[in-house]
Amino acid sequence: MSRTTPARPASVEAVFPELAAHRARTTRLHPRPGRPGIHDSHVGGPILWPELEPWPACHEPHQRETEGYAPDEIRSARAAGLWPRSRPWPGTGTPGQDGPVPFVGLAQFFRRDVPGLAAGPAGADLVQLFRCPFTHGPYLERAYHLRWRRTEEAERAARFLAAPPEVPLLRWEDELPEPCVLHPEEVDTYPWAEDDTLPAPLIALIDSWDDAQTAEHGPDAPSYQCDLSIPPGWRVGGFPSWASTGPLAIACESCATPMGLLLTAGGDEMDAASHSWMPLEDRDPSLRGKASVRGGQSVAGPTRLRFGRDRDLHVFTCPADPGHPPQWVLS
Template sequence: MPFVGLAQLLRRDVPGLAAGPDGADLVQLFRCPLTHGPDQERRYHLRWRRAAETERAERFIADPPDVPAVLPEHELPEPCVLHPEEVDTYPWAEDDTLPASLIALIDAWDDAQVAEHGPDAPCYQYDLSIPPGWRVGGFPSWASTGPMHIGCGTCATPMQLLLTAEGSEMDGGSHSWVPLEDRDPALRGMASIRGGHSVARPSRLRFGRDRDLHVFTCPADPRHTPRWVLS
């Protein structure tokens, strides 16, 4: 069964994209359209290339390979052109991702915001630290699993986050990240999003039960096997 292409990124377009093996500057993410085993496991594939070599290639596939027509809609991506935007991100504040004293200050600030502004008050975790949606580098979100140590299976080096893929570019818990042109300033949360489903989920994909797919690579040697983590 042919893998389905999910993303293609070039370092010249995304300055924060990590370098691949042997100077590769183009990375492609693929997913098998079918699930496997009793746990409905998904299989992914990361392919590094040199952009200059692919642009000189003599053979290109004009149309992507056919996939089974019985697949649910959220298994096949809606073709999109990316418009990268650089933002500052900060670590997930839980366990030992930050010093305990700093996490205590963040929790106190969150409580003060709720006391002053009510349940719609901004909070560190969702409004300030990590944006929703597809992103390169930065810090992983750990909303479903809690923070995890991700070590390289080959050399045990702590791995770095290459890419995060998510079904939604915006949600009710991250109002501050909704682009101004896509929101109604008089409303909050999902109700504020103009354009509905196609704006909130432009890629049409889902990962697990609406989780984030984190792709980790080894900074010591990008040829080592990447790791996929749903959180």
């Protein structure tokens, strides 16, 4: 089933004609629980990985843990609609604390499936996203890994990895992604309005409009940031949201070129402030507003993943050379 973003509560460029010059396109991925295969774009499904190629591993020191959740028990509990039971760590502490830990495959996207997905190095058209299941250092930082491939070469492998290596326990239940199929949809998007992301007079107009909407309609009034600019959830291209950090200048560490947003991974597809973006297919047409959203967990948080404290993970790549190291920003 396709997914269709409803019309915005206000016509963005009718209210702010100046924004036409700043308009861009983003592809909302609309992940929903399903059974994707290794040749599909997905979140949480099986990764297209040649059997003879070593699975990526994290070699950094990891924080010691005392309890966690077994991946198979997480899967069984979800299937039964239950919460998995935590278990004490076996032995002396976190597996791999002083050695390599296999990354968890979070997602893979083929350019043939996802409009607007930027090309990788040497014409790579498949990107795969991984995360270390454990935290690092005193600030509990996370390690991510991006792997680019040429689909034609990857699919020539004689055999593909059937089951990637897993750690025996995960610290949190939301470290394990739920397999989700995608329903890509291109929509217009506009920059986050703060600091120098837009001209100062335009940001002032946006702030004044927000204030007028709240004065007229109360706390449930539409706002530019929540309803008109950037959709929530998993998406490719477009603009980053800066709700937690404020706008940041992201430059390539190899060549100092301003980096572009490759993709955004979001823990939730909606929250109380962004329910207007929920697709028509996931709504009860007899109801209005947030009450019309149906589908529960499979719609509001289909991937079961979390990034930071319910923030967005922005993945930036270098437009001058996509082979330069990416940057990861939680915002």
